[in-house]
């Protein structure tokens with residue numbers, strides 16, 4: 409009998425470093441997967457040609473991922489019998505879309521460089537590409553994020569803001585992530601592209617703050633248009649444009665807010681509900697370059713949010729790696745004398 413007790417200790421995801429912001433680097437994949445950024449860009453571009461709205465839908469994913477326990481692709485995990493994921497959280501159900509675009513990028517990356525590029529990084533690259541392909545600014549992204557081992561529907565429900573939110577609430581929420589009032593207003597400018605559902609605005613059209621009246625901060629002609637699109641007790645899944653140029657990333661969104669033509673209450677409140685955010689809306693409505701620079705700064709800060717939890721590089725963005733295929737088992741050989 410061996411005097412050594414050989415223990416095989418399976419340690420889940422041991423190679424997983426702690427995910428810290430200091431890990432993030434420019435050119436993180438330049439040696440291990442030099443074609444990564446091009447692969448993602450091509451997939452986003454191809455999907456945008458096929459379905460223009462997908463650019464907006466994909467860039468929104470960064471916000472909903474990063475606010476809930478950091479940018480760790482927790483958002484992308486499907487529910488399992490033991491875990492309620494974030495896809496069915498209040499702000500995400502019947503609303504977030506284009507998950508299959510991220511899957512497509514992941515599949516191509518797995519063919520080119522298996523188990524190298526994290527889903528969390530794909531979301532960051534995809535959001536950047538979606539903005540640039542829509543006519544917005546371009547910027548370099550830091551990479552090296554890890555994918556979470558779990559997700560939290562409860563945290564998403566607690567954190568993600570409602571379209572009814574007022575400016576004060578949004579200022580405080582963003583502040584809790586060290587994001588400034590400028591970051592809040594600039595990042596809300598992402599509503600320069602995409603659409604939202606009637607479900608998200610009917611209270612505003614017919615019963616703002618329980619008054620039984622519409623939001624007074626709405627241009628009457630625009631309100632007529634929205635009343636027609638979203639009749640009381642109509643189909644909540646019908647969608648309308650978030651600004652007058654929903655496929656172009658520009659400062660039209662801010663011009664619309666100044667003209668009381670904001671779609672969501674959480675948009676219009678930035679102009680109508682607070683003097684500080686209102687001044688920034690006015691500035692961005694006049695100066696697209698100022699908007700673009702503030703937006704890039706906000707996106708970089710948003711992308712820096714990290715959970716500090718261990719992670720891995722998933723093979724499939726929808727599921728945590730199975731221990732057997734993770735390649736992250738370690739075999740520890742322990743001397744039994746030392747154990748006593």
Ligand code: HEM
Nearest residue numbers: 464465468471503569570571595598602603604605608674
């Ligand atoms: C400031 C707080 C925010 C609130 C309250 C908010 C809320 C919403 C709501 C309610 C919708 C429409 C959902 C629906 O009706 O199905 C939406 C759409 C969208 N949001 Fe936000 N959002 C906020 C900030 C952001 C940020 C920071 C980003 C990105 C960095 C973003 C990107 C988008 C995009 C691109 C869409 C359109 C998506 C599509 O067409 O599929 N939002 N947002």
Ligand SMILES: *[C@@H]1O[C@H](CO)[C@@H](O)[C@H](O)[C@H]1NC(C)=O
Nearest residue numbers: 572573574575576577578681
């Ligand atoms: C803003 O919303 C919060 C939370 O819903 C609420 O408590 C507060 O009274 C509102 N503030 C204003 C100025 O309406």
Ligand SMILES: *[C@@H]1O[C@H](CO)[C@@H](O)[C@H](O)[C@H]1NC(C)=O
Nearest residue numbers: 583584585586587712713714
């Ligand atoms: C915000 O900054 C403070 C001070 O630097 C830090 O302790 C805190 O963890 C940060 N919060 C977030 C959510 O990053």
Ligand SMILES: *[C@@H]1O[C@H](CO)[C@@H](O)[C@H](O)[C@H]1NC(C)=O
Nearest residue numbers: 614615616617618619620621
């Ligand atoms: C408007 O909202 C208030 C408070 O939420 C509610 O009591 C009232 O019944 C609503 N009115 C209508 C017409 O739906």
Ligand SMILES: *[C@@H]1O[C@H](CO)[C@@H](O)[C@H](O)[C@H]1NC(C)=O
Nearest residue numbers: 502605607642643644645646
């Ligand atoms: C939208 O459609 C989904 C699925 O088709 C349905 O479950 C949901 O209730 C609808 N939502 C609204 C607000 O009508």
